[in-house]
Each structure stands twice: as structure tokens, then as C-alpha cells.
Amino acid sequence: MNQKGSGAVTRQTLRYYWSVTRKHWPWALGDLISSLAFTFFLSYLNPYLIGLIVDRVSEGPTQPDQLWTAFGPVVAALVLSNVLGQVGSKLQDYFCAKLEIRASYDLTNLAFDTLSNQSMTFYNNRFGGSLVSQVQRFVGGYSTLCDCVTYSVIAIASSACFTIVMLAGLVPVYVCVLLVLMAVYVLVVYRLYSRILPANAVAAAANNRLSGQLSDSITNILAVKTSGREDYERGRFTQASQEVADADGRRMRANIRCGAATSSIIVVIMACCTVFLAGGNTWFGVAPGTLVMMFTYTNSLTMQFNRLSSMFQTLNRALGDAYDMTQALGEPLLxxxxxxxxxxxxxxxxxxxxxxxxxxxxxxxxxxxxxxxxxxxxxxxxxxxxxxxxxxxxxxxxxxxxxxxxxxxxxxxxxxxxxxxxxxxxxxxIAYVPQEPLLFHRSIYDNIAYGRPEAAPEEVLRAAEKANALEFIEKLPEGFDTMVGERGVKLSGGQRQRIAIARAILMDxxxxxxxxxxxxxxxxxxxxxxxxxxxxxxxxxxxxxxxxxxxxxxxxxxxxxxxxxxxxxxxxxxxxxxxxxxxxxxxxxxxxxxxx
Known part of the structure; x- marks a missing residue:
């Protein structure tokens, strides 16, 4: 797959996703604020307050009658910080879910409206089952991306910012070193995982082809069975399935190689932190509470950075899943x-x-x-x-x-x-009746009334009668409420055709x-x-x-x-x-x- 072309499709996918996010901006803003609150209160304010307690303890023993005076305000602040952090966590889940629900609704409608307006030439060149799979992956890709941004991107970015802000005034030298290492880490991760995006698109395309092959075989199961070609279809399916396994394997190996490279940088960051912890008090006179904060913040940051690797994997997978549908949405209307x-x-x-x-x-x-x-x-x-x-x-x-x-x-x-x-x-x-009757997996009544949905029941009955369909319909156990099966497979060829003709009669x-x-x-x-x-x-x-x-x-x-x-x-x-x-x-x- 052409990497330049892959990048253009990815940018188009992001434009589609951004358009629905911008439309529902209040939920997106709520998601951002609650995510920041969750990270700040639980991961940064808590260690800061613990650092104050450590500094106070390091000054010497506290008398029992002075215990509440010395530690009471900090303990109260600690409790409040945890309460606010937990509230932020629950609001984060709520806003994220609301955003996904509303955006998924819009994206599904976008895909349906675009596909329904495409020409028959477009459909003649594609598997119906593959298109269904592509729509599901396109919409699911947004939810995956939204989860990734909410629980990984915002957490990682805010952790880096909060670490720098909280430590800059206390240990500026350490912050400078940390900034350089973080910049190297982000650059390496971005360059490595941008190369994996085509592999994700290839894997998603292979999965879509597998869905199309499965749909094609099942849709034509009668032809398969009457021709005794079950083994042949199994061979085709096995080949498509093997292509999926091979594509997923290549993607997995590339991800592991990238993960190994980024893990090495994390080790370097923690090594630097350890050196500063050991010599911080001696070299720079750093207080014990600040050393606790340094370790806690750095450890929290590296844990987030560890997630950066899996985050890029998730982002690549989501954008790869959306690849085929994004291309389909960009197809010109013939x-x-x-x-x-x-x-x-x-x-x-x-x-x-x-x-x-x-x-x-x-x-x-x-x-x-x-x-x-x-x-x-x-x-x-x-x-x-x-x-x-x-x-x-x-x-x-x-x-x-x-x-x-x-x-x-x-x-x-x-x-x-x-x-x-x-x-x-x-x-x-134009009332159109083709050689192959076009029936939905709905009731007989619904299929006839499709020609004119607002028609009265007696008009539907008269149309069925004029098409010579009423007699066989009334003999069915459920009459007009009988479900006809996919493409009308539960009816005979003549019965299907008479239902289609009744629809044309009703259309008038x-x-x-x-x-x-x-x-x-x-x-x-x-x-x-x-x-x-x-x-x-x-x-x-x-x-x-x-x-x-x-x-x-x-x-x-x-x-x-x-x-x-x-x-x-x-x-x-x-x-x-x-x-x-x-x-x-x-x-x-x-x-x-x-x-x-």
C-alpha cells in the first residue's frame, strides 16, 4: 500500500471524525475538563500533599496535641482531592460515552446516506457483506479513537504538563533533562508508528475481504450445497482467513519492535530519575518531600509513556479499520x-x-x-x-x-x-419489476406496502389480489405477517414475483x-x-x-x-x-x- 496515499486517507478519516466531534463540542469539552481534573487531583495533587506531609515529618516529631494543627489541613485537602478526582473519573466516563453515542449516530448516517446514493456500478464491484463490515469498523474506529484520546492521549499530555509545572520551580535542572528525554521519546514513537499505519490498513482490508467472502458464501449457500462445493468454499475461506492471520502477524511483529525501542528510552528516563533521587539532596539541597514528588511524578509519567506505545497501536488500528470506508466515502457519485x-x-x-x-x-x-x-x-x-x-x-x-x-x-x-x-x-x-424479485427480510405486508408505505391495508389487500398473490398469502399460517426471509428465500420463485408485482400495482x-x-x-x-x-x-x-x-x-x-x-x-x-x-x-x- 502506498504510504503517501495511506496518509491522505488517514487525514480524511480524521476530518470526518473531527467534524462530528466539533458538532457535539459540549460533550467533548466536558470530556476534556473531567479528564484533566481526574489526572490532576489523583496523580498530581495527591503526591504534592503527601510531599508536604513528608517535609513536615522530616522536621522532627510532632506532639500529639499539635497533630491536627500540623496535619489537619493537608489531610482535609487530601480527602477533598480524592473526592474531586473520583468525581472527575465518573464524569469522564459519562462525557466520553455521550460523545461516542452521538458521534457514532452521525457517522452511521453519513455512511448510510453516502452508500445509498451510490450508483449500481459501485455496488457491482463490491461485496455487500464487506461494505457492512467497513461501516461497522469505520464507526467503531471513532469509538476506539475517542477512548484512546480520553484515557490515554489526554492523560499522557496532561501528565507531561503537570510534571513540568509542578517540578519546574523546585528542580529546574531535572525538568530540563526530563524535557529532552520526553521529546526524544515522542519523536521516536511517532516515527516508528507512522510506518506501521499501512500495515494496519492492510490488516483491516484483509478482515473486510474475509467478511465479504463469508457473506458471499452464506448468501449463496444453496448454490454451494447443490453443487457439493463445501470443500471448495472452505478452501477459499481458509485462504482469506490465512491472509488475515498473516497481516495481523506482520502488524504484531512491527508493534513489538517499536515497543522494544520505546521501552529502552523509558529505562533511561527512570535511570536519570534514580540518579537525581540519590544525589538531589546533596547536590541541589532538594527537600525529602520534593524527592518523593519527583519519583512519584516521574514514575506516573513513565507509566503513562508505557501506554503511549499501546496508544499508538490502538490509534493505528482504529485508523486502519476506518481506511476502506473512508475510501468508499470519497468515491465520486457516478x-x-x-x-x-x-x-x-x-x-x-x-x-x-x-x-x-x-x-x-x-x-x-x-x-x-x-x-x-x-x-x-x-x-x-x-x-x-x-x-x-x-x-x-x-x-x-x-x-x-x-x-x-x-x-x-x-x-x-x-x-x-x-x-x-x-x-x-x-x-x-416508474413502477419497476425486475427478473429477480427484490424482497426485504420483512413481512409480506411490508414488502407489498413498500411501493406506497402510506397505503391503507385494504389497498394492500387489493394489490395482492390483483397480482394473484392473495390466495397463497391467506394459506400461510401468519398470512400477511409472514416473514419472507433474506431476499424472500422462504417463498417460491413464483410467489416472490407475485409479491413484487403486487408492490408495483400498489405503487400506481x-x-x-x-x-x-x-x-x-x-x-x-x-x-x-x-x-x-x-x-x-x-x-x-x-x-x-x-x-x-x-x-x-x-x-x-x-x-x-x-x-x-x-x-x-x-x-x-x-x-x-x-x-x-x-x-x-x-x-x-x-x-x-x-x-x-
């Missing part, structure tokens, strides 16, 4: 709305493809699916798109839905260029796009669904993509595509009589004719 884009208004539903030129983003510019493509569909017309696989049928509907943006020409609905309006408004005007959009929508149905269900779709298509502009020509034979018009070009265009009977490509396709599907 399909983006104009800043002043308005909603699409459909009054008729006329569709015009004019001079359309399109190639997929990951394909060469000259490898075009469409080049100067023209097609006009009048409002209310029912059009079938047919042709061999790869002819551009589904791509055409993808462009209409703005799941991808064309590079040349225009696609207009009622004269409005779809690239000039909000893409969500385009999709709300002026434009209808069916992409092999009846391909999963048996003959009887197809006949009933065709009747429902015929009613649904009445008065609506409809585009039907089909391989089974019986699906489109009764439509107003059939457009035959070949290599992104229109080779035939007309009604079914006219095209059959013409003896061209459509007639050849029709002959291959004997007995598939559906009377219109």
Missing part, C-alpha cells in the same frame, strides 16, 4: 443530482431516447452499449423490448431509471431530461417497467398475472423486457434490439409476417403465442 434539481412531474408519460451514447464506467470509451440510439414511446403505449442476451434491453431500462447516467444524448420523460431532475423523483414515477405509477417479470411463474400463474398486468398497463406507458415472446405478443409495439441498435419495430403480427429477426426468435418458441 449518478448525482444537480444542486438545483427539481422533482419530475409526469402528466402523460411520454418517453424519448435521443442520440443516447453509453458505455459502462469500467469499460473502454469505444466499447459502447449504445451509440446514437433513438427511440420514442408515446404516452400510454405498451412496448416490448426483445433480443438476444447482451443486446442492451436491461441497460436501456437502467438508464431510464437513472441507475446509471449516459455519456451522450438525452432521455426525456414528458420533455424533461431525467439528468436534470432528482433521480429519486424519477424512480417514484404512470410508467411501468417489467424486466422478465413473469419469467419465474408457472403457466397458470403467468396467465393470471398477464391478465392483472394487462389491466395495470391500461393508460400507462409500459416497457416490457422479455425473452419469452408470449409476454410481449399482445403489446402495442415490439422493439427488437441487436448490439445496441433497433433492427425491427412494430406490432407482433407485422413482425412475424416480415420474416426478420423477430420471426426467427418466434419460431424457436413454438407454442408460446399468447392471444392479445
Amino acid at each position: 449518478v448525482a443530482d444537480e444542486p438545483d434539481a427539481k422533482g419530475l412531474t409526469v402528466t402523460r408519460g411520454a418517453i424519448d431516447f435521443a442520440g443516447v451514447g453509453f458505455h459502462y464506467p469500467d469499460a473502454p470509451d469505444d466499447d459502447k452499449v449504445f451509440d446514437g440510439f433513438d427511440l420514442s414511446i408515446p404516452a400510454g403505449q405498451r412496448v416490448g423490448l426483445v433480443g438476444r442476451s447482451g443486446s442492451g434491453k436491461t441497460t436501456l431500462t437502467t438508464l431510464l431509471l437513472r441507475l446509471a447516467d449516459l455519456q451522450e444524448g438525452t432521455i426525456a420523460i414528458d420533455g424533461q431530461d431525467v439528468r436534470g431532475v432528482r433521480q429519486a423523483s424519477v424512480r417514484r414515477q 405509477a404512470p410508467i411501468l417497467v417489467l424486466d422478465e417479470a413473469t419469467s419465474a411463474l408457472d403457466s397458470e400463474s403467468e396467465r393470471l398475472i398477464q391478465e392483472a398486468l394487462a389491466t395495470l398497463m391500461t393508460g400507462r406507458t409500459s416497457i416490457v423486457v422479455a425473452h419469452r415472446l408470449s409476454t410481449v405478443a399482445s403489446l402495442d409495439r415490439i422493439v427488437v434490439l441487436q448490439d445496441g441498435r433497433i433492427v425491427e419495430d412494430g406490432p407482433h403480427a407485422e413482425l412475424v409476417a416480415a420474416g426478420g429477426p423477430y420471426e426467427q426468435l418466434w419460431d424457436r418458441q413454438t407454442g408460446a403465442f399468447l392471444e392479445g
Whole structure:
């Protein structure tokens, strides 16, 4: 991994994290103040008060009747210091937790909003499970970073400052030596651990790939089992798991080497402290209580410095975990709305493809699916798109839905260029039923109502009835409350498709796009669904993509595509009589004719 590129991603991660921290600054400020109070009262004021007691004791015995006069104020101050320190500790936990909760909420929304606005090309190149893992690691990285700053960074920085301030006036020579050693320590730690950051990013990426591999295997478990490929998938998973182990091993060895170097500097610091403790009174006349303070403060500081090594490990791990998601958040939106884009208004539903030129983003510019493509569909017309696989049928509907943006020409609905309006408004005007039904792991009712969430229950029921789905739904033990499983796996293919069609019926959009929508149905269900779709298509502009020509034979018009070009265009009977490509396709599907 390029170290320069890794640094840029890390800085971007920190910008994301800082933006949410700044938004919730009162909690961050409370966290800082309470952390400083906790460290000062328990680690610095306490030893200072103990030093006063030691100095008083070293002056000679104290009479019993003078005991409270001599030590009472210091003891009271010591008790108060501990009370304030413990209060600071609990407030530190509270403010830190509140900050993490609120910031994590914002970061989760940021990731969700960004990912949900990405194009299908973005998702086609990534594992869904890996993206889930990346979001979790990105958000978890903030919590890890916040804990690290609260319980390590602030403690270490404040310990260094308090040590210098408390001892500067008492033993200036010692403080100067300590400052030099601390500067050397921080510089060495920073340089060593900045080199480990790429290793952390590599390890996080390996973990994300492992999550993606696991998700891919589980999602397609039926294919794995029916192919008897459990051992093959186990091999792929083992390889991905081994990559994680190797990456973690390299990161661990690098951390240990860095830790060994920093520990050596700690030994030097404590050695200097010991020399000053032994000769401080003789050389500089340092009081016994001050010697106690010197040792206590230095020992506390070195203990904090010992945590500096693990702190950098934690910081590196957190930033490495966030690496992949930060890159994803920085991906340009291949399909983006104009800043002043308005909603699409459909009054008729006329569709015009004019001079359309399109190639997929990951394909060469000259490898075009469409080049100067023209097609006009009048409002209310029912059009079938047919042709061999790869002819551009589904791509055409993808462009209409703005799941991808064309590079040349225009696609207009009622004269409005779809690239000039909000893409969500385009999709709300188009009821889309794909070949593979898009169902959530929710109830049947929720899946149908997804087309129009505000619909009344009786409208949902009517939509199910029109889609020929009501009969099988009512036979289920839980009826409309039946959970369909991930992607609808608890239903048959035909049942899933009928649920998807019911959703489109409920949506009641002026434009209808069916992409092999009846391909999963048996003959009887197809006949009933065709009747429902015929009613649904009445008065609506409809585009039907089909391989089974019986699906489109009764439509107003059939457009035959070949290599992104229109080779035939007309009604079914006219095209059959013409003896061209459509007639050849029709002959291959004997007995598939559906009377219109």
C-alpha cells in the first residue's frame, strides 16, 4: 500500500471524525475538563500533599496535641482531592460515552446516506457483506479513537504538563533533562508508528475481504450445497482467513519492535530519575518531600509513556479499520443530482431516447452499449423490448431509471431530461419489476406496502389480489405477517414475483417497467398475472423486457434490439409476417403465442 496515499486517507478519516466531534463540542469539552481534573487531583495533587506531609515529618516529631494543627489541613485537602478526582473519573466516563453515542449516530448516517446514493456500478464491484463490515469498523474506529484520546492521549499530555509545572520551580535542572528525554521519546514513537499505519490498513482490508467472502458464501449457500462445493468454499475461506492471520502477524511483529525501542528510552528516563533521587539532596539541597514528588511524578509519567506505545497501536488500528470506508466515502457519485434539481412531474408519460451514447464506467470509451440510439414511446403505449442476451434491453431500462447516467444524448420523460431532475423523483414515477424479485427480510405486508408505505391495508389487500398473490398469502399460517426471509428465500420463485408485482400495482405509477417479470411463474400463474398486468398497463406507458415472446405478443409495439441498435419495430403480427429477426426468435418458441 502506498504510504503517501495511506496518509491522505488517514487525514480524511480524521476530518470526518473531527467534524462530528466539533458538532457535539459540549460533550467533548466536558470530556476534556473531567479528564484533566481526574489526572490532576489523583496523580498530581495527591503526591504534592503527601510531599508536604513528608517535609513536615522530616522536621522532627510532632506532639500529639499539635497533630491536627500540623496535619489537619493537608489531610482535609487530601480527602477533598480524592473526592474531586473520583468525581472527575465518573464524569469522564459519562462525557466520553455521550460523545461516542452521538458521534457514532452521525457517522452511521453519513455512511448510510453516502452508500445509498451510490450508483449500481459501485455496488457491482463490491461485496455487500464487506461494505457492512467497513461501516461497522469505520464507526467503531471513532469509538476506539475517542477512548484512546480520553484515557490515554489526554492523560499522557496532561501528565507531561503537570510534571513540568509542578517540578519546574523546585528542580529546574531535572525538568530540563526530563524535557529532552520526553521529546526524544515522542519523536521516536511517532516515527516508528507512522510506518506501521499501512500495515494496519492492510490488516483491516484483509478482515473486510474475509467478511465479504463469508457473506458471499452464506448468501449463496444453496448454490454451494447443490453443487457439493463445501470443500471448495472452505478452501477459499481458509485462504482469506490465512491472509488475515498473516497481516495481523506482520502488524504484531512491527508493534513489538517499536515497543522494544520505546521501552529502552523509558529505562533511561527512570535511570536519570534514580540518579537525581540519590544525589538531589546533596547536590541541589532538594527537600525529602520534593524527592518523593519527583519519583512519584516521574514514575506516573513513565507509566503513562508505557501506554503511549499501546496508544499508538490502538490509534493505528482504529485508523486502519476506518481506511476502506473512508475510501468508499470519497468515491465520486457516478449518478448525482444537480444542486438545483427539481422533482419530475409526469402528466402523460411520454418517453424519448435521443442520440443516447453509453458505455459502462469500467469499460473502454469505444466499447459502447449504445451509440446514437433513438427511440420514442408515446404516452400510454405498451412496448416490448426483445433480443438476444447482451443486446442492451436491461441497460436501456437502467438508464431510464437513472441507475446509471449516459455519456451522450438525452432521455426525456414528458420533455424533461431525467439528468436534470432528482433521480429519486424519477424512480417514484416508474413502477419497476425486475427478473429477480427484490424482497426485504420483512413481512409480506411490508414488502407489498413498500411501493406506497402510506397505503391503507385494504389497498394492500387489493394489490395482492390483483397480482394473484392473495390466495397463497391467506394459506400461510401468519398470512400477511409472514416473514419472507433474506431476499424472500422462504417463498417460491413464483410467489416472490407475485409479491413484487403486487408492490408495483400498489405503487400506481404512470410508467411501468417489467424486466422478465413473469419469467419465474408457472403457466397458470403467468396467465393470471398477464391478465392483472394487462389491466395495470391500461393508460400507462409500459416497457416490457422479455425473452419469452408470449409476454410481449399482445403489446402495442415490439422493439427488437441487436448490439445496441433497433433492427425491427412494430406490432407482433407485422413482425412475424416480415420474416426478420423477430420471426426467427418466434419460431424457436413454438407454442408460446399468447392471444392479445
